[in-house]
Amino acid sequence: MASTQQLKSRIRSVKNTKQITKAMQMVAASKMRRAQDATKASKPYTSSADDLLAYLSSQGVTDNHPLFRKRAIKSRLIIVIAADKGLAGAYNSSVLKKYVELLKRDDDRGINNLTITVGRKASQFASRLKDTEIIGTYDDLPDKPEGVTFHTILNTACDMYRNKEVDAVTVVYTNFVTSITQEASRMRLLPAGTPVDSDPAKIPDNIQDARYEPSPAEVLDAVAYRLVGAELYQAFLDARASEHSMRMMAMKNATDNASDLVDDLTLAMNKARQGAITQELAEISGGVEAMD
Numbered sequence: 001m002a003s004t005q006q007l008k009s010r011i012r013s014v015k016n017t018k019q020i021t022k023a024m025q026m027v028a029a030s031k032m033r034r035a036q037d038a039t040k041a042s043k044p045y046t047s048s049a050d051d052l053l054a055y056l057s058s059q060g061v062t063d064n065h066p067l068f069r070k071r072a073i074k075s076r077l078i079i080v081i082a083a084d085k086g087l088a089g090a091y092n093s094s095v096l097k098k099y100v101e102l103l104k105r106d107d108d109r110g111i112n113n114l115t116i117t118v119g120r121k122a123s124q125f126a127s128r129l130k131d132t133e134i135i136g137t138y139d140d141l142p143d144k145p146e147g148v149t150f151h152t153i154l155n156t157a158c159d160m161y162r163n164k165e166v167d168a169v170t171v172v173y174t175n176f177v178t179s180i181t182q183e184a185s186r187m188r189l190l191p192a193g194t195p196v197d198s199d200p201a202k203i204p205d206n207i208q209d210a211r212y213e214p215s216p217a218e219v220l221d222a223v224a225y226r227l228v229g230a231e232l233y234q235a236f237l238d239a240r241a242s243e244h245s246m247r248m249m250a251m252k253n254a255t256d257n258a259s260d261l262v263d264d265l266t267l268a269m270n271k272a273r274q275g276a277i278t279q280e281l282a283e284i285s286g287g288v289e290a291m292d
Contacts, residue, residue, distance in 0.1 A: 004276065007269035011262055018258035024087065025251035032179065032244035035143050039176055039237040046234040048207075049227045055207045057193045061216045066162045067192045067224050075112040077135075077157060077166040078102060079189070079232075081173040081239040082122035084139055089250040091174060091243050092121045094184040099125075099172045102186060103132070114166060116153060118236075145236045154229050161190040173235045174242035180249065182242035187235055192228050 053062070062068035080099045082092050099122075106113055116136040117123040123137045136156060138149055157169045169190035175183045212219045 004269055004272050007265055007272060011265045014258050014261050014265065018255055021251045021254040021258060025248055025255055028244050028248035028251055032248050035241035035244050038144055039241045042234055042237055046230050049230045051204055051207045053193045053227060055203050056216055056220055059216060061220055062193050065220060065224060067158060067190060067228060070191045071167050073111055073167040075166045076106055077114045077160055077169045079116045079118065079153065079157065079171045080122045081235065082119035083243045084120040087250060088243055088247040091246040095172060095174050096125050098184040098186060102170065102172060143240045154232055157189060158225065158228065171232065171235045173239040176238040176241040179245045182246060189228065189232060192224065
């Protein structure tokens with residue numbers, strides 16, 4: 001059984017760890033709220049973009065557009081989005097597992113893969129995989145990916161698809177559902193367009209009744225790049241909101257576990273102290289009896 005001094009040392013160590021995890025929990029909670037606000041604010045735009053693409057696709061407008069034209073998949077570009085840091089529960093492992101599943105499936109089908117990694121954990125993992133060709137690595141991105149870095153990733157994907165260097169572009173990321181529910185997902189970025197639902201009533205009336213001038217095809221040419229960019233941007237926002245949510249939950253669980261461990265160690269220390277006191281009293285009593 002551990003001595004009282006050893007237990008005191010362990011309690012002090014666990015309390016110090018608890019302070020760290022509590023601070024990380026509060027920081028993650030603050031970042032989570034901002035990330036959630038960002039992803040919720042962009043959802044209506046992305047949803048409308050999906051509805052517009054579905055409608056234009058149903059009208060046959062997208063058939064000959066270079067970003068929408070489907071072809072047999074012989075080569076795929078994968079954009080995998082993970083975190084730069086750990087301590088986020090199963091966030092990184094779940095998305096990387098989904099990435100490996102896609103690699104294995106494509107390998108079985110004889111499809112060649114190219115990879116763009118976003119986040120240090122993704123780049124470190126992909127670099128250790130055999131026969132994985134990484135064409136771009138992006139670390140330390142802000143919560144809202146803007147400017148040169150985001151457009152570099154988007155332009156690379158669009159240019160490679162347009163030039164027939166790849167036949168599909170897939171994003172592997174974590175879809176944000178709620179603050180306690182996140183799902184590792186795959187999203188088809190290119191060929192662009194949402195599969196047409198058999199029920200046209202599910203496409204909003206404001207999309208179907210809108211007048212597209214000078215023509216739907218010319219409207220599509222003008223907005224196609226932005227619509228594809230909106231889907232990729234939403235994936236980035238969802239991934240970051242999921243990361244902060246899972247890190248907050250992981251740190252909360254760590255803090256709660258530390259509190260429980262402190263309670264258990266305190267109880268053990270009190271028992272050890274009481275045992276020592278009882279032993280001393282027994283020795284004193286024994287000494288007194290011996291003197292008598």
